[in-house]
Amino acid sequence: DLLQSNVRFFKGKKGCNKGIFDTLKSKPHRFLAYNNGLTATAKDVLADYNEDERTGVLRYIENFQILNGGQTTASIYYAKKENPEIDLSLVYVQMKLIVLQEKAEEIHPLITLYSNTQTNIKPSDLSTNNAFNQKLQDLSRTITAPDVMHNAIVRHWYYERVSGQYDQDLLRLKSKTEREQFKAENPTAYK
Numbered sequence: 001d002l003l004q005s006n007v008r009f010f011k012g013k014k015g016c017n018k019g020i021f022d023t024l025k026s027k028p029h030r031f032l033a034y035n036n037g038l039t040a041t042a043k044d045v046l047a048d049y050n051e052d053e054r055t056g057v058l059r060y061i062e063n064f065q066i067l068n069g070g071q072t073t074a075s076i077y078y079a080k081k082e083n084p085e086i087d088l089s090l091v092y093v094q095m096k097l098i099v100l101q102e103k104a105e106e107i108h109p110l111i112t113l114y115s116n117t118q119t120n121i122k123p124s125d126l127s128t129n130n131a132f133n134q135k136l137q138d139l140s141r142t143i144t145a146p147d148v149m150h151n152a153i154v155r156h157w158y159y160e161r162v163s164g165q166y167d168q169d170l171l172r173l174k175s176k177t178e179r180e181q182f183k184a185e186n187p188t189a190y191k
Contacts, residue, residue, distance in 0.1 A: 013078075020075035025083060028090040037094035038069030039115045041108065045099055067108055068115040069095075128162050137161040145190055158186040166191055 013021050023034050046060035066073055072093065080086050100107055127133060140159035147153070160166050166186070173179045 013075075017071055017075045020072060021079045021082075024076065024079040024086050024088075024091065028087055031090075032092040032094060035072055035093065036069070037096070038066050038072060039096045039098070039111060040064060040066045040069070041098045041100050041104060041111070043099070043101060043104070045097065063104070065104075065108070067112050069093075125163065133161050154185055155190055156186050158191045160191055 020035065023031055027034075041063075042061045042065070043063040044060070045058065045062075047056050047058050049056040076088070076091065076093075080088060098111065137159045140157050143156070145155045145157050147155075158166060166188070169186075170179055170182055173182055
């Protein structure tokens with residue numbers, strides 16, 4: 001019943017779910033760091049909050065629905081069922097809880113849509129901050145490209161270490177003159 005508003009069914013131990021199972025088995029204390037958590041809604045919530053300790057206890061939740069995180073929820077359930085020795089006391093899951101007292105049927109699809117429109121991460125994205133790629137970026141900003149046109153225009157091979165970096169560097173420049181100079185020195189054909 002918790003997943004009635006979720007748009008996907010559990011897909012078994014494949015894809016990202018395999019990573020969830022592996023984390024629960026080998027590094028349950030890292031689950032919070034590795035997992036995006038849940039997005040849920042409720043019609044009403046009653047909680048006790050201790051200001052001094054900055055802790056809270058949920059006492060009552062009406063019409064609790066997990067909109068995003070169904071795979072996470074099901075993976076935790078099936079991983080524990082498959083491996084009873086998994087210590088879930090070490091597992092923490094963040095949750096964004098939205099209290100919707102009206103129009104839930106209109107807002108649920110929009111929350112689901114917007115919380116599932118992240119850009120996919122490619123394996124190459126995971127190494128963008130390593131020392132090699134940072135050094136390559138530094139070199140690309142200082143070493144000039146060969147002047148094949150013999151027109152004495154200084155150009156660089158622009159190494160885009162992080163996807164979208166070229167556009168961000170261009171947007172940071174305040175004046176039109178600075179942007180034109182940047183484009184002349186770092187033409188997109190040299191990116």
